[in-house]
Amino acid sequence: MIRDITIGQYYPADSILHQLDPRVKLFATLVYIITIFVASTFVQYALITLFVFMLIRLSQVPFKFMVKGIKPILFVIIFAFLMNIFFTRGTPIFSVWRISIAKEGIEMAFLMAARLILLIIGTSLLTLTSSPIRLTDGLEKAFSPLKKIGFPAHELAMMMTIALRFIPTLLEETDKIMKAQQARGADFESGNIFRRAKSLIPLLVPLFIAAFKRADELANAMEARGYRGGEGRTKLNPLIYQRRDYIAYGLILLFPLLIFGIGKLL
Amino acid sequence: MITFDHVSFRYDPDQPLVLTDISLQIERGDFVALIGHNGSGKSTLAKLINALLIPTEGDIHVLGYSTKEEADVWAIRQHAGMIFQNPDNQIVASIVEEDVAFGPENLGLETSLIRERVDRALDGVNMREFVTRPPHMLSGGQKQRIAIAGVLAMKPDIIIFDEATSMLDPSGRQEVMDILKELNAQGITIVLITHFMEEALQADYVYVMDQGRIALSGSPLEIFDRQEELTAMNLEVPEILVLTEYLKQHGVPLEPVFEQADLVRQLCQLK
Numbered sequence: 145m146i147r148d149i150t151i152g153q154y155y156p157a158d159s160i161l162h163q164l165d166p167r168v169k170l171f172a173t174l175v176y177i178i179t180i181f182v183a184s185t186f187v188q189y190a191l192i193t194l195f196v197f198m199l200i201r202l203s204q205v206p207f208k209f210m211v212k213g214i215k216p217i218l219f220v221i222i223f224a225f226l227m228n229i230f231f232t233r234g235t236p237i238f239s240v241w242r243i244s245i246a247k248e249g250i251e252m253a254f255l256m257a258a259r260l261i262l263l264i265i266g267t268s269l270l271t272l273t274s275s276p277i278r279l280t281d282g283l284e285k286a287f288s289p290l291k292k293i294g295f296p297a298h299e300l301a302m303m304m305t306i307a308l309r310f311i312p313t314l315l316e317e318t319d320k321i322m323k324a325q326q327a328r329g330a331d332f333e334s335g336n337i338f339r340r341a342k343s344l345i346p347l348l349v350p351l352f353i354a355a356f357k358r359a360d361e362l363a364n365a366m367e368a369r370g371y372r373g374g375e376g377r378t379k380l381n382p383l384i385y386q387r388r389d390y391i392a393y394g395l396i397l398l399f400p401l402l403i404f405g406i407g408k409l410l
Numbered sequence: 411m412i413t414f415d416h417v418s419f420r421y422d423p424d425q426p427l428v429l430t431d432i433s434l435q436i437e438r439g440d441f442v443a444l445i446g447h448n449g450s451g452k453s454t455l456a457k458l459i460n461a462l463l464i465p466t467e468g469d470i471h472v473l474g475y476s477t478k479e480e481a482d483v484w485a486i487r488q489h490a491g492m493i494f495q496n497p498d499n500q501i502v503a504s505i506v507e508e509d510v511a512f513g514p515e516n517l518g519l520e521t522s523l524i525r526e527r528v529d530r531a532l533d534g535v536n537m538r539e540f541v542t543r544p545p546h547m548l549s550g551g552q553k554q555r556i557a558i559a560g561v562l563a564m565k566p567d568i569i570i571f572d573e574a575t576s577m578l579d580p581s582g583r584q585e586v587m588d589i590l591k592e593l594n595a596q597g598i599t600i601v602l603i604t605h606f607m608e609e610a611l612q613a614d615y616v617y618v619m620d621q622g623r624i625a626l627s628g629s630p631l632e633i634f635d636r637q638e639e640l641t642a643m644n645l646e647v648p649e650i651l652v653l654t655e656y657l658k659q660h661g662v663p664l665e666p667v668f669e670q671a672d673l674v675r676q677l678c679q680l681k
Contacts (some may be wrong), residue, residue: 277505294473309504312546358499365500368460368492370484370516371561381526 153209153268154275161203161273165389166282170324172396179400187260187339191403196266205272213387214261221260228253270357278383280304285383298374314355321350411568411599412459412490417468419454428454429622432468438567441591441600443610443630446619447644452603455619456572459601473567490568491561495576496554498533501545506537506556509545515566531562531631535589553581556591563584568599575604587612607634607648611668618643631666633681 156162161169183189198205214221234248271279282299291297322332325346332343412435416504429451436442440493446452457463458470461477473489475482491513494500503509514524532538535555545553554574561569571590575583587609594600602613610616616633618626620643625631635639637647637655650673654664662680667673 195638277503277508284477305503309545312544313498316546358496361494361496361499361501364457364462365492365494365557366512368487368494369513370487370564371512372484372516376518376552377515378518378521378524379515380508380521380528381556382521 153213155205155209155272156275157204157273159202159204159273160388161199161269163388164273164392165383165385166274166278167276167286167383168389168392168396169270170282170286171393172399173267175396176266177263179403180259180266182400183259183403184255186255187406188403189262191406192262193218193258195399195403196262197205199269200265203269203273205269209272210268211263217260217264218361219261221257224260225253225257228256248257256381276308280308281379281381281383284319298377302374311356313358314351317354318347321347411473412601413471414458415469415471417458417465417470419458419463420468427466427622429458432622432624434617434624434627436568436599436601438599439594439597441594441602441612441614442675443602443604443613443616444619445604445607445610445616446625447605448548449504450619450620451622452523453572456570456601457601459568460487460569462492487567488513488564490570491564491566492570493554493557493561493574495573497550497557497577498546500557500560501553504544504546506543506545506548507532507541508560509556510563511628513560513679517564527563527565528559531559534562534593535559549582550578554578554582554586555589558586558593562593566598567602569593569658570601570603572603573604573605575609583609597601607646611648618645630666630668635666 180192182193200210229245229249229252230243232246232249232252234246236244237247237250238245252304274282279300283304284297285294285299287300326332330343330346332340332347335343414432414434415434417429418427420427428429432455444452444455454463456643458465458477459472461483462471464478470477472486475486477486479481501509502512507528511524514527519527531536532541535558537552537555537559540548540552540556545556548556555588557574558569569590571586575586578586583606589599590602591612600613602609604610611630611634613630616626616628616630618633625643626636626639634647634651637651640647648668650668650670651666654667654673658664662677664673664676667676
């Protein structure tokens with residue numbers, strides 16, 4: 145059923161990672177991404193991998209949820225892997241006809257693949273352990289200093305909240321319109337790609353009209369409930385840093401030092 | 411509490427008037443129903459009350475505030491809550507408690523106060539157990555109850571139901587009507603806009619709208635006594651009234667009734 149689609153990929157559990165303030169996790173993700181891109185030796189990658197596995201254990205999220213994230217970009221990983229193998233110059237160790245494979249190429253290919261996989265797994269930990277609401281709240285707070293230079297932090301967060309709220313509603317509506325059109329003989333499944341794209345028109349037009357109508361009514365309802373932008377608004381569940389969040393910030397800053405420090409020693 | 415003083419309204423300067431010369435007065439604690447067929451202007455009238463629309467001519471005062479005064483608009487919206495027709499299109503957040511908190515958050519209340527209001531509002535509509543549910547998993551009647559809770563959390567004096575039951579199934583409609591009557595008993599002024607005559611029967615006072623004017627007004631008894639006029643305005647008279655009227659014309663002495671049980675009692679007591 146189209147109704148069962150989960151939004152984002154939040155995995156509800158009660159781990160220390162789930163309890164952390166979303167801003168901490170956003171910062172951690174940023175540091176993590178930078179570390180991955182700066183890291184360049186196998187030892188460093190091994191350390192990062194070890195570290196990520198520790199976090200996954202801590203998060204109580206089953207490992208298969210991480211792998212799920214990799215599937216859609218498997219093609220990109222393989223492509224990058226092959227490109228690096230064939231197109232990196234260096235000392236050849238193997239050559240057939242005009243294709244030669246260099247030692248550096250193989251190294252590079254593995255590093256690249258490791259980099260991409262670690263990137264996906266690490267960042268999906270963020271969305272797996274933070275509910276969409278907490279994440280939007282975190283983003284709003286994290287970007288709110290930029291409000292001074294006109295960055296619409298609250299507006300963007302509100303848009304995300306509304307989008308999250310209406311994804312299931314619109315999916316349900318799509319389902320309904322599709323069935324209504326199929327009942328009148330519309331065919332969404334056969335024909336080549338152009339015909340199929342064209343057959344989507346009777347689906348998209350009513351969907352868009354309905355969505356605009358919804359937006360209009362929602363705007364009315366929001367105004368009727370006293371909404372007038374982010375200024376002076378308070379929160380039911382405000383983000384407040386706990387002791388564990390400060391400790392986490394410290395550990396996050398230690399992380400790159402540790403990776404590069406140990407990496408150098410070995 | 412709510413006064414309309416010769417109010418006219420049009421959406422666009424080159425369009426005809428949607429409402430013409432409306433004057434009415436609603437007192438504190440009243441339960442008023444506004445009925446009329448589609449396009450009679452009843453929903454427009456609702457939106458005028460809490461300043462979503464501003465009258466083209468005439469003045470509207472809500473609790474002494476004029477809806478034309480921009481500075482007072484937010485006070486009006488806090489005191490006069492509104493429930494709309496489509497339950498889906500008035501729920502903002504993807505968690506029930508977050509949605510109920512939306513109004514108080516806009517008022518800038520303290521976190522602890524918001525929590526208290528959310529809990530009390532959800533108790534008021536018997537939806538406490540759904541606190542952390544996503545609204546799209548709820549039934550239409552339940553969604554509409556959440557919307558009512560969202561308005562209750564603003565501590566309103568007036569609640570306007572703008573065809574709030576028209577998209578619900580009979581049981582959902584009953585849920586909403588029960589809560590509505592309970593709120594009225596607690597002293598909240600209710601303005602019920604509807605095209606279900608059965609719902610209007612439960613009000614203290616009824617206004618019948620036709621072509622942007624108030625065609626009839628009075629107690630439900632007075633209104634529904636004028637069956638021919640109502641039919642002329644494309645309004646369906648509740649079956650129970652049609653039946654009583656028919657019996658009366660055929661010589662059965664009956665007092666006017668709204669409830670089936672009352673009619674049965676009267677019929678059984680005939681000699």
